[in-house]
Amino acid sequence: MKHxxxxxxxxxxxxxxxxxxxxxxxxxxPLSSKHFVIENRNNYPVKDYISPHRRKFYxxxxxxxxxxxLTIGLNRYEMGxxxxxxxxxxxxxxWQTTSExxxxxxxxxxxxxxxxxxxxxxxxxxxxxxxxxxxxxxxLTAGQSAAINGYFEIMLKEERGxxxxxxxxxxxQLQMLLLxxxxxxxxxxxxxxxxxxxxxxxxxSLLESSFQVQEHNSIAKLKTAAEFADExxxxxxxxxxxxxNHTGKTLREHIQDRLLHEAKSLLVQTDxxxxxxxxxxxxxxxxxxxxxxxxxxxxxxxxxRKATV
Numbered sequence: 142m143k144h145x146x147x148x149x150x151x152x153x154x155x156x157x158x159x160x161x162x163x164x165x166x167x168x169x170x171p172l173s174s175k176h177f178v179i180e181n182r183n184n185y186p187v188k189d190y191i192s193p194h195r196r197k198f199y200x201x202x203x204x205x206x207x208x209x210x211l212t213i214g215l216n217r218y219e220m221g222x223x224x225x226x227x228x229x230x231x232x233x234x235x236w237q238t239t240s241e242x243x244x245x246x247x248x249x250x251x252x253x254x255x256x257x258x259x260x261x262x263x264x265x266x267x268x269x270x271x272x273x274x275x276x277x278x279x280x281l282t283a284g285q286s287a288a289i290n291g292y293f294e295i296m297l298k299e300e301r302g303x304x305x306x307x308x309x310x311x312x313x314q315l316q317m318l319l320l321x322x323x324x325x326x327x328x329x330x331x332x333x334x335x336x337x338x339x340x341x342x343x344x345x346s347l348l349e350s351s352f353q354v355q356e357h358n359s360i361a362k363l364k365t366a367a368e369f370a371d372e373x374x375x376x377x378x379x380x381x382x383x384x385x386n387h388t389g390k391t392l393r394e395h396i397q398d399r400l401l402h403e404a405k406s407l408l409v410q411t412d413x414x415x416x417x418x419x420x421x422x423x424x425x426x427x428x429x430x431x432x433x434x435x436x437x438x439x440x441x442x443x444x445x446r447k448a449t450v
Contacts, residue, residue, distance in 0.1 A: 206244030
């Protein structure tokens with residue numbers, strides 16, 4: 142197959158043209174996250190970050206003040222007050238704050254939160270028309286925005302309370318929120334991402350797809366930095382400089398960080414033996430896995446597992 146032509150810019154020229162944004166940290170949701178999280182954006186600092194695939198959470202956030210740039214997949218939105226965004230668990234997203242002012246709420250919902258008694262609400266989420274990258278942001282009228290802000294306030298109060306039926310109250314507000322947003326029906330126009338961000342998106346997507354360790358006999362398909370660059374039809378130095386300048390880390394560091402995150406996930410979320418996890422992650426043996434883990438996490442895999450039980 143003939144490779145597409147990739148621009149070969151001098152790094153100085155490329156930096157002057159392409160690095161006009163702050164560094165975006167690649168962040169994974171904490172392994173200990175509750176199945177339902179809700180926060181007020183006034184009280185919760187919003188960082189500039191990229192969140193890779195497999196967040197496992199639906200995310201909804203509503204803005205009442207401030208501005209920022211939301212990227213979902215390869216779709217870029219300049220968001221402001223009276224807008225609401227819907228993020229599917231499978232989509233890579235990033236956020237950049239462009240104002241000091243902030244206001245609104247966000248919530249994270251794990252599919253397991255619904256349970257069998259609220260499977261109908263989960264189906265609403267799965268079929269909802271705005272959990273897709275090119276329709277993910279909805280513009281609201283002032284009245285609709287006020288109503289949705291009220292739903293968030295009630296959910297926040299219920300989540301912080303001790304009522305036996307607080308889950309039912311939260312689910313009712315979520316359904317009202319989805320209904321109000323659907324009535325608004327005005328998807329915000331998106332623009333294309335920069336070429337540089339496109340490469341970062343594709344690299345992180347390929348990196349994430351390497352970690353599908355779901356059964357004992359699954360083995361992560363680890364690649365080197367050069368192999369990722371080759372798959373993207375770009376020179377390794379070009380890709381490494383691009384990723385490092387946008388995220389503050391090299392390709393190798395991202396690969397190792399993602400490997401460590403997967404190791405921690407398997408230690409926390411499965412009962413697999415250390416040797417099974419080592420094999421699944423492609424290490425030559427348990428000793429090599431333990432050495433890697435201890436170097437990166439400052440404790441052994443067994444010690445980490447005991448500390449998180």
